[in-house]
Amino acid sequence: xxxxxxxxxxxxxxxxxxxxxxxxxxxxxxxxxxxxxxxxxxxxxxxxxxxxxxxxxxxxxxxxxxxxxxxxxxxxxxxxxxxxxxxxxxxxxxxxxxxxxxxxxxxxxxxxxxxxxxxxxxxxxxxxxxxxxxxxxxxxxxxxxxxxxxxxxxxxxxxxxxxxxxxxxxxxxxxxxxxxxxxxxxxxxxxxxxxxxxxxxxxxxxxxxxxxxxxxxxxxxxxxxxxxxxxxxxxxxxxxxxxxxxxxxxxxxxxxxxxxxxxxxxxxxxxxxxxxxxxxxxxxxxxxxxxxxxxxxxxxxxxxxxxxxxxxxxxxxxxxxxxxxxxxxxxxxxxxxxxxxxxxxxxxxxxxxxxxxxxxxxxxxxxxxxxxxxxxxxxxxxxxxxxxxxxxxxxxxxxxxxxxxxxxxxxxxxxxxxxxxxxxxxxxxxxxxxxxxxxxxxxxxxxxxxxxxxxxxxxxxxxxxxxxxxxxxxxxxxxxxxxxxxxxxxxxxxxxxxxxxxxxxxxxxxxxxxxxxxxxxxxxxxxxxxxxxxxxxx
Amino acid sequence: xxxxxxxxxxxxxxxxxxxxxxxxxxxxxxxxxxxxxxxxxxxxxxxxxxxxxxxxxxxxxxxxxxxxxxxxxxxxxxxxxxxxxxxxxxxxxxxxxxxxxxxxxxxxxxxxxxxxxxxxxxxxxxxxxxxxxxxxxxxxxxxxxxxxxxxxxxxxxxxxxxxxxxxxxxxxxxxxxxxxxxxxxxxxxxxxxxxxxxxx
Numbered sequence: 001x002x003x004x005x006x007x008x009x010x011x012x013x014x015x016x017x018x019x020x021x022x023x024x025x026x027x028x029x030x031x032x033x034x035x036x037x038x039x040x041x042x043x044x045x046x047x048x049x050x051x052x053x054x055x056x057x058x059x060x061x062x063x064x065x066x067x068x069x070x071x072x073x074x075x076x077x078x079x080x081x082x083x084x085x086x087x088x089x090x091x092x093x094x095x096x097x098x099x100x101x102x103x104x105x106x107x108x109x110x111x112x113x114x115x116x117x118x119x120x121x122x123x124x125x126x127x128x129x130x131x132x133x134x135x136x137x138x139x140x141x142x143x144x145x146x147x148x149x150x151x152x153x154x155x156x157x158x159x160x161x162x163x164x165x166x167x168x169x170x171x172x173x174x175x176x177x178x179x180x181x182x183x184x185x186x187x188x189x190x191x192x193x194x195x196x197x198x199x200x201x202x203x204x205x206x207x208x209x210x211x212x213x214x215x216x217x218x219x220x221x222x223x224x225x226x227x228x229x230x231x232x233x234x235x236x237x238x239x240x241x242x243x244x245x246x247x248x249x250x251x252x253x254x255x256x257x258x259x260x261x262x263x264x265x266x267x268x269x270x271x272x273x274x275x276x277x278x279x280x281x282x283x284x285x286x287x288x289x290x291x292x293x294x295x296x297x298x299x300x301x302x303x304x305x306x307x308x309x310x311x312x313x314x315x316x317x318x319x320x321x322x323x324x325x326x327x328x329x330x331x332x333x334x335x336x337x338x339x340x341x342x343x344x345x346x347x348x349x350x351x352x353x354x355x356x357x358x359x360x361x362x363x364x365x366x367x368x369x370x371x372x373x374x375x376x377x378x379x380x381x382x383x384x385x386x387x388x389x390x391x392x393x394x395x396x397x398x399x400x401x402x403x404x405x406x407x408x409x410x411x412x413x414x415x416x417x418x419x420x421x422x423x424x425x426x427x428x429x430x431x432x433x434x435x436x437x438x439x440x441x442x443x444x445x446x447x448x449x450x451x452x453x454x455x456x457x458x459x460x461x462x463x464x465x466x467x468x469x470x471x472x473x474x475x476x477x478x479x480x481x482x483x484x485x486x487x488x489x490x491x492x493x494x495x496x497x498x499x500x501x502x503x504x505x506x507x508x509x510x511x512x513x514x515x516x517x518x519x520x521x522x523x524x525x526x527x528x529x530x531x532x533x534x535x536x537x538x
Numbered sequence: 539x540x541x542x543x544x545x546x547x548x549x550x551x552x553x554x555x556x557x558x559x560x561x562x563x564x565x566x567x568x569x570x571x572x573x574x575x576x577x578x579x580x581x582x583x584x585x586x587x588x589x590x591x592x593x594x595x596x597x598x599x600x601x602x603x604x605x606x607x608x609x610x611x612x613x614x615x616x617x618x619x620x621x622x623x624x625x626x627x628x629x630x631x632x633x634x635x636x637x638x639x640x641x642x643x644x645x646x647x648x649x650x651x652x653x654x655x656x657x658x659x660x661x662x663x664x665x666x667x668x669x670x671x672x673x674x675x676x677x678x679x680x681x682x683x684x685x686x687x688x689x690x691x692x693x694x695x696x697x698x699x700x701x702x703x704x705x706x707x708x709x710x711x712x713x714x715x716x717x718x719x720x721x722x723x724x725x726x727x728x729x730x731x732x733x734x735x736x737x738x
Contacts, residue, residue: 110549177556185549215560219567223677231657232673234571239673240582240666245574249567 010416010513027112028516029097030414035119036093037411043085043126048479050078052472055438059469061457068455072141073156075453077133079144084165085126087399088257091264092175092210093119095406096203098414100179102507102514103197105188105523110181118174121167129164132157143453145254148235148246152227159228162221169214169221172260176210179203188506190525197505197529198287202267205291209256209263213299217253220246247309251302259298261395262362263291265402266333269355271529272409273337275503276352277344280530283336290329297326307378316375323373330366334359350424351501354405357432361397365390368443383453386446389439397435404431404482409501411490416513418496419489423481430478437471505529547711554715558722561685565726568678572733575670582667587738589654590675594645595735598638599727605634606724609693609717619707621700628697628713631720635690642683646676675734682726689723692716 011030015022023031054074057064066074101109109115133139136157142150151158183196183204196204224246226232233239235246274281281287303311303319311319337359346352368390371377381387412418441464446452450461457465499508504527510518576583612627653660654672661669696716699705705712 110546111553114553173557173560177553177560180556181549181553184552185546211556211560212563215563216567219564219681222681223567226656226673226677230676232677233656233669234673234677238666239662240575240579240668240670241673242574242578245571249570252567 009515010511011516012513014516025116027108027116029101029108029112029115030514030516032115032119033094033097033099034414036089036097036122037095039119039123039126040086040090040093043081044087044090047078047082047086048476050074050081052476054078055469055472057455058457058465060466061459061462069138069141071455072453073133073139076140076143080129080140080161080165083144083257083261084168085129087261087395087403088172089122089168089175090403091261091268091399091406092172092179092203092206093122095199095268095403095410096175096179096264099410099507100200100203101182101186102510102518103200103505103529104183104186105191105506105519105525106182106186107517107519109178110185111178114174114178118171118178121171121174125164125167125171127164128167129161132160132164136160145250146221146224147250148224148227148243149237151224152235159225162224166218166221166225169218172210173214176207176214179207180211183207188519188523188525194285195525195528196288197267198270198281198284198291199264199267199505201288202263202270202291205295206260206263209260209295209299213253213256213260216249217257220249220253223249244306244309244311247306248302251305255302255305256295256299258395259295261399263294265358265399266291268402268406268409269337269358270333271503271505272351272355272405273340274344274530274532275501276349276355277341277346278502278532279340279344280528280532281336282339282342283332284528284530286332287336290332293329294326297322297329301326301373304373304378307375308382320373320375324370327366327370327373334363334366349501350419350421350428351405351409353425353428354401354408357428358398358401358405361393361401361435364440365393365395365397368393381446383451384446385442385450385452388452389442389446392439392442397439401431404428407486410507411486412496412512413507414513415490416496417490417493418500419486419493423485427478427482427485430481431475432478434471434473434475434478438468438475439471441465441468441471502532504532545709545711550711550715551718554718558718561722562726565678565681565729568674568681569729569733572674572678575667575674579665579667579670582665583671584738586668586671587734590735591645591648592735594641595731598641599731601634601638601641602724602727605631605638606721608634609720613710613714613717616700616705616707616710616713621703621706624700624713625697628693628700632690632693632697635686635693638686639683642679646679678730678734682723682730685723685726689720692719 011028015026015028023035026032026035053065054071057066057071057074097109097115101107136159137155138157140146140151140154140156140158140161142154142156142158146158146162151162183200187196223232223234227235234241235243237243270281270287301319301323303315304323307316307320348356368386372381372387372390408419408424445461445464445468448461448464450457450465497512501508506523506525507514509523510520608627608630612624612631615621615624615627649655649672655661656669656673656676661672693716696705696713699712
């Protein structure tokens with residue numbers, strides 16, 4: 001990355017040091033942000049390849065390119081990589097680190113060394129997970145949920161994989177507490193809570209979820225390892241244990257974890273939409289409050305993953321009710337984004353297209369979530385491809401597209417170079433089309449009763465599966481164009497200077513790329529994050 | 539970087555408290571399992587709990603409380619700029635921690651010697667609630683013991699820094715946070731002790 005020569009001093013060159021050690025031992029939040037970005041995004045591409053292979057296998061009934069054991073391992077590793085190595089650490093680690101300290105007017109996070117440490121822990125955990133694929137009994141084949149009793153009995157390398165996830169949990173906790181402390185302590189003068197950019201609000205809510213939920217995952221995974229290595233039998237009915245307790249503990253973390261994935265994405269969208277509509281955000285307070293409300297209510301709905309597991313009807317009813325509560329703050333956000341667009345002067349540049357796509361795909365995903373949240377309908381589509389489609393609409397169509405939006409919106413700021421607009425829009429169009437073909441067919445398949453995680457299927461599902469697989473190729477084609485265009489632009493493209501989008505948040509008030517200390521002098525904040533008049537931007 | 543020069547004390551403490559909260563939640567998962575399984579197997583839990591030795595538990599409680607007191611006194615000592623006595627008090631804490639682990643070792647080996655450990659033939663032959671109780675007991679006290687060891691290493695590092703003078707009356711947040719961590723280790727034991735040794 002050192003081949004970039006910037007004319008002015010920036011965090012790329014003003015330390016005078018070059019080479020890999022100036023990156024992997026740097027405590028600068030921007031360098032750590034880029035470390036996180038390249039490592040998490042690298043794992044995203046690995047996950048994409050695995051997903052494409054899975055789709056090829058499902059293209060036709062029976063064996064297509066791999067055996068059933070390989071298929072089981074691939075969908076497990078696809079899930080583990082995408083969730084624990086990409087989307088959970090991705091937003092906070094890369095864009096949280098890159099942008100948040102600047103947006104609140106700070107020079108760095110509260111604990112810069114801890115920040116670097118959490119990237120290292122993340123990498124160590126990733127290496128452990130990768131090791132689990134090639135050692136012992138082979139890659140885990142339990143699905144990313146590691147459900148007992150299968151996970152405590154399978155001969156594959158589950159112990160090492162859960163150790164890796166456990167280690168990554170530490171990294172997540174440390175990032176969370178670092179961000180909460182930073183947002184409390186290091187806001188610049190005049191940066192009141194009511195002037196925080198909504199991206200920061202969403203990171204704040206996410207950080208709390210990371211702090212409150214991750215320890216439960218940690219202890220659950222320790223118990224799975226203890227089950228396998230020591231024979232504690234706490235989840236084994238033969239020794240008085242209860243497998244249902246595993247599911248409770250697992251989802252007490254893993255449902256809130258979904259909000260670790262989606263909340264920062266919502267923050268990105270709340271920052272991008274007003275800038276490209278040339279209008280202040282509609283309902284700032286409600287959007288900020290709804291982030292907290294989603295984080296709070298979302299922590300109480302884990303039971304909706306377990307309607308068919310044998311809980312009492314009362315429990316199902318309560319969890320179903322709470323699940324519907326989460327829809328309220330989510331809808332508040334959607335309505336506020338749409339109201340921001342209303343009568344705005346909308347410019348459809350690449351970040352905006354990805355952001356608008358987020359609203360549409362997240363809404364489809366969210367509404368299909370209500371079908372799963374209602375106990376009566378869930379019984380029919382539980383564990384079918386409907387769930388796969390729903391989850392990918394929310395997390396890929398939602399968080400993933402928001403991640404792409406953030407890449408197009410913020411990365412030029414940090415590189416000082418820009419991508420070409422037309423290929424970016426072509427890439428977006430292909431991805432949007434491919435995405436819907438791939439995942440909408442999955443929802444249809446699920447409605448027809450095709451189970452998820454099955455290696456083979458009945459001939460009547462063949463047509464839609466073929467369509468879905470072809471869709472995945474269009475999606476991958478768009479992704480490839482996006483990658484080539486974006487990185488070619490960032491590394492060798494024309495210069496990106498000043499404030500071309502006209503953003504009013506603080507990162508647009510400092511030089512591009514930012515200097516190491518971000519602000520030449522301590523900033524005094526005099527206007528809100530979406531007060532475009534206050535910045536003097538036309 | 540100006541933030542490095544004037545350390546953010548409140549920030550450092552806030553970060554530590556948040557971390558302690560995650561530790562509580564980690565044990566919270568185990569206490570949750572305890573609650574559910576106690577409700578399911580009240581008689582087996584009562585019978586199994588009586589097999590634990592209250593003397594060992596009580597002595598260890600006293601040892602840990604003493605260690606926590608010494609850690610707190612060490613913080614007061616550094617505030618009065620008495621670095622030597624701060625180091626001595628911290629050493630006392632670490633000695634107590636070692637004593638705690640020795641007693642734990644004796645207690646565990648006696649139990650294991652009697653064939654009571656996870657997956658043992660004796661537990662497999664007994665009622666299921668008993669096996670669950672002892673598995674939980676070993677996992678909970680084991681993870682707590684691990685925290686005692688980690689805490690002692692942390693405090694030894696703090697003591698070294700106090701001795702070298704990098705932690706002193708003007709900048710002792712590292713000692714304060716170390717002591718906070720130690721109080722957490724103590725606090726968790728205060729919950730483990732009655733749940734496993736007394737109330738059953």
